Amino acid sequence: MLNRQTFHTLAQVNTPNCVSIYVPGYPSERGMESRSFLKKMLNDAADRLIQSGMSDKDARAYLFNGYELLNETERWQQLESSYALFIGPEIFEALELNRQVSPRLIVDQRFYLLPLISEMSAAGEFYVLALGETSTSLYRGDANSIQPVPADEQLPKNMESALQMDTETRNVQMNRGAAAFDTPIFNGEEMGHDHRLKQYKRYCYQVDQGVQAILEDADAPVVLATTDQIAPIYKETSDYTDIAPVHISGTPEQLSKQQMHEQALEIIRDFHHNQKDRKIEGFSDYDAKELASSSVFEILPRAYKGEVETLFVAEGQKRWGTFSPKSGKVELHKSRQKDSEDLINLTAIYAFLRGAGIFLVNQDELPNSSTPINAIYKSGNES
Structure with missing residues (x-):
């Protein structure tokens, strides 16, 4: 798998x-x-x-x-x-x-x-968090399907259960004299709309704690399946860094797994495609700020250091050579030699492992199509 x-x-x-x-x-x-x-x-x-x-x-x-x-x-x-x-x-x-x-x-x-x-x-592993008032479920998905993630111990079963967990946590903290900042505590007169909003925040906080524990270093996007009211509250509450900006709108209890999968897949693919187009269009601006490069001599060492934010690679292209992580030296070979390895593949591996977005495109789609590899660097890492 x-x-x-x-x-x-x-x-x-x-x-x-x-x-x-x-x-x-x-x-x-x-x-x-x-x-x-x-x-x-x-x-x-x-x-x-x-x-x-x-x-x-x-x-x-x-x-x-x-x-x-x-x-x-x-x-x-x-x-x-x-x-x-x-x-x-x-x-x-x-x-x-x-x-x-x-x-x-x-x-x-x-x-x-x-x-x-x-x-x-583009559409590898992703997650769907179905967040309803009467049920909470997490699914792992790919291009073929979504399957439930066992989460009985980490996720509250529903909103009522989450609020009960939150109350118990606060009571334990009060008994121990813990600081009020350990979990979000919403005090004051809770009436009507404000009361419901605070309940949603407490619910989202408890769910997010469970999601974080389950996903840990998964580094995969999460698509929310929830109401238009809860979605922005969860995004504001969550510390997870890769929540899709568009959510599956509606009451998740009324959506089938197939419906959630189809909509989530469309959201993930559109997000990835739009992200690629935005980066290509803005490449010249990044280049002007010295935050972009089209040279494997520059890109490979910085990919190794984790400084690449986005990498564009021409499909089917190779560049044989050697790379020394210790010195950062890149040596290109005109043809494959005994100690050669494909530096394009190596750059992509380093960049991906260190969190960069990777786009495999045709040569003529590259922002700078005169080379087989282009990169945008993370801001604050200018050389």
């Missing part, structure tokens, strides 16, 4: 003979074509491993798990999505992808992860 934990695991691998294979998806009646692509690429990977010094026997053993997949006939007959395989000395991952990919085989010092980054950025 493609999620951030899997991505992080793959991104940490840095060793010779990392095999990355991307297999395009086909309609079910042509599903066996994906199997044929995989078989060919596994054989090509074996040839490359042999050329690097492995024996034929060792190369076949190295790719054993990949060859085993070829025997799962039912899988290939039903498969319509694209497929990705990652094979290393002590790692094997086989992932179904939601976006279409071109057939690709890369044997390198690191796994080729750009297509995964693009998928996760």
